[in-house]
Amino acid sequence: MNRQPALDIILVAYPSAQKAALYGLVDLFAVADELSRKRLERAAPVLRVLSMDPDRFSGGSFGRAEGSTSLPDAPSVVIIPPSLTGPPNPETVPELLTWLRTCHEGGSILAAVCAGTFLLAATGLLDGRPATTHWSAAARLQQAFPAIRIDPDRLLVDDGDILTVGGIMSWPDLGLRLIDRLLGPAAMLKTARYLLIDPPRHDQRQYRHFAPNLTHGDRTVLKVQHWLRTETARDATVADMTRLSGLEERTFLRRFHKATSLTPLAYLQHLRVEKGRDLLEATTLPLDQIAWEVGYQDSGAFRKIFTRLLGQTPADYRRRVSPAGDSR
CATH class of the missing domain: 3.40.50.880 (Class I glutamine amidotransferase (GATase) domain)
Incomplete structure (x- = not known):
């Protein structure tokens, strides 16, 4: 050589x-x-x-x-x-x-x-x-x-x-x-x-932040998107989103995906994980409480979805962004 x-x-x-x-x-x-x-x-x-x-x-x-x-x-x-x-x-x-x-x-x-x-x-x-x-x-x-x-x-x-x-x-x-x-x-x-x-x-x-499309022009879908940001929508389901839209279910699913490039369920998961990562960064709340705050009764479900979307567990994410934080 x-x-x-x-x-x-x-x-x-x-x-x-x-x-x-x-x-x-x-x-x-x-x-x-x-x-x-x-x-x-x-x-x-x-x-x-x-x-x-x-x-x-x-x-x-x-x-x-x-x-x-x-x-x-x-x-x-x-x-x-x-x-x-x-x-x-x-x-x-x-x-x-x-x-x-x-x-x-x-x-x-x-x-x-x-x-x-x-x-x-x-x-x-x-x-x-x-x-x-x-x-x-x-x-x-x-x-x-x-x-x-x-x-x-x-x-x-x-x-x-x-x-x-x-x-x-x-x-x-x-x-x-x-x-x-x-x-x-x-x-x-x-x-x-x-x-x-x-x-x-x-x-x-883990570096990505969810930035939903709000400029698609579908006012019915936009109404649902804005509602999902409110406290009353914490436990929202796809059925709740459909009722709020006033559309037939298949029509709502089709229009929502066309406007946002996501299914309503995937969109909801992204919103909840985004709120969860904010709480992991800014608070020392235990994972069970964070899961509840973002709309999950089961912290295991939140952990699974968080890991799938961000490529690491909530505890690992908290250790990385806030070394002094509670990693429970």
């Missing part, structure tokens, strides 16, 4: 790319490189990180990185970082999209973080494949690129030659997964331990 050339990682440093991700990934890979070189007793770099010059987006050549270093024809990895304000409009960077497709055809792994997935999606390479992005942007991404199989619950989707990660601060998860892929799990774990960070996470359900 000592005779092998360095593995090249290209960071696409578009103008609005998050600086923390750009600099952080450089540091993360630098640590992995140093630790691997010591382990292998190798003087030459194991990983080489290059940052593409942002000026190259304005119709110029993509043949150089920052400074005068030439970009490799087929880098090992190309990463599209996240952005607080969003990536460039794909229509303004056609050369970048072409270059990404060329790299992929040449065998490069392509990876995108958060909003960077929108740029990667514009290449067409995600069509028919699973991907993720920030949970709040998942619906917009799905609408813009309906051929992609969006999974907003997953924090990291590794589909072999293409990786996507969800949150804007999930770039360490991507970096560690790539170190695992390029240098092996031992190198990844050693890098994580050195930097005091956890190995890659896979789930972002």
Whole structure:
């Protein structure tokens, strides 16, 4: 392995790319490189990180990185970082999209973080494949690129030659997964331990907040949605929702799903879990009382639904968000 050339990682440093991700990934890979070189007793770099010059987006050549270093024809990895304000409009960077497709055809792994997935999606390479992005942007991404199989619950989707990660601060998860892929799990774990960070996470359900659609225009369904937020609806059932709507049951079920993309029961579960997580964060109430407050007579039922929707138990969630809280 000592005779092998360095593995090249290209960071696409578009103008609005998050600086923390750009600099952080450089540091993360630098640590992995140093630790691997010591382990292998190798003087030459194991990983080489290059940052593409942002000026190259304005119709110029993509043949150089920052400074005068030439970009490799087929880098090992190309990463599209996240952005607080969003990536460039794909229509303004056609050369970048072409270059990404060329790299992929040449065998490069392509990876995108958060909003960077929108740029990667514009290449067409995600069509028919699973991907993720920030949970709040998942619906917009799905609408813009309906051929992609969006999974907003997953924090990291590794589909072999293409990786996507969800949150804007999930770039360490991507970096560690790539170190695992390029240098092996031992190198990844050693890098994580050195930097005091956890190995890659896979789930972002615990970060999601339920944001119901209230702009669908169906006033009857909207009336039910508003009622479900009131104290009198704490023990509401689907039958109660149907009666309030004044519609025949099948008609109500059809219209509710069309307006909200959820069944009435699933909608009710999301509302109750959302209220439950607020109580777990802000109070020290025991789980039995929280379950009752949100409309469940059986805390076991609440625990089961909470775990299914958020990917962790109420006790684990409370420990994570409020270490001093009562985790009963």
